Amino acid sequence: MSLLIVGILIKLPAFFNPHPPLLREGDGVLYHRLLEILQPASASFGALFPLLAFALLFVQAVTLTRFVNNHRMMARPNYLPGLSYMVLTSLLPEWNYFSAPLLVNSVLLYVLTALFNTYNRPQARGTIFNIGLALGIASFLFVPSLVFGLWILLALAILRPFRIDEWLLCLLGITTPFYFYAVYIFLNDRWDWNTLCPHISVALPSLKQSAWLAGSIFLVMVPFMAGGYYIQEHLRRMLIHVRKAWSLLLLYLLVGMLIPFVNTSNTLENWIMALMPMAAFHGFAYFYAKWKALPVIVFWLSVAFILCYQYAGPGWI
DSSP: HHHHHHHHHHHHHHSSSSSOOOOTBOOOOHHHHHHHHHHHHHHHOTHHHHHHHHHHHHHHHHHHHHHHHHOSSSSSSOOHHHHHHHHTTSSSGGSSOOHHHHHHHHHHHHHHHHHHHHTTTTOHHHHHHHHHHHHHHHHHBBBBGGGHHHHHHHHHHSSSOHHHHHHHHHHHHHHHHHHHHHHHHTTOOOOOHHHHOOOOBBOOOOOOOOHHHHHHHHHHHHHEEEEEEHHHHHHGGOOOOHHHHHHHHHHHHHTTTTTTGOOOOSSSSGGGGGHHHHHHEEEEEEEOOOSSSHHHHHHHHHHHHHHIIIIIIOOOO
């Protein structure tokens, strides 16, 4: 309940200034169709998309917290990863918009949980196929999410002995939605290779520089580096499965930071795909900080920055 209250309080401007979702390069055909379905309801209820975005963010925060607690990635259960995620996503307005990357974050949380459930399971072929299938569906929401196929294969290499049949099964799961989509467009006499094959390009994103962006980056990176330091410090005392879980999150973060360079746009929505593992590192830093006043200072400094951005700065327009 406290996580919900904090989330509402620091995201209020998102409801006062509803931001309609915009189609961008990289948005998939399934996301286009979803917007077509929701647009009529949004026309009569302007806060629909902000409410959906907040619901997704809150559920993702709770799911991330449950993942960390269930796998005992810290000494005792706590809500710090979820709180960190709600604070992190409030640093920039673009991370509170209803968007394809935000939807894909939910799919990636399922993939993260399913991947870790394959650890120490002799037979996990069904789960591995479902993981690939989930990523394939995610690519119809947001095409650059296909890059996470690299993360999945690396995760399988870390969590399980190498079995070529499992890797092929995962790739089969990824391609299955493309097979059914090919059948659909063929039967509807709309066959076109350019329609079927995802367009992927790589370029440097062009972002508008500002002091607010620099401040947000500072508040993202400093707790992350502290979290990385504390994880390294406690690594020898961790159980093997906990070490593998943190390795999984680190790989998730590294691949997530590649996404903004794929089918790049001049907005910041794509960067939200790196915030889930980032929040876990923040939570670890808050929990294991040697000077207990430090997490309190960082939290309230972040909240003060968010409020200044919203009410004294350019605002969430």
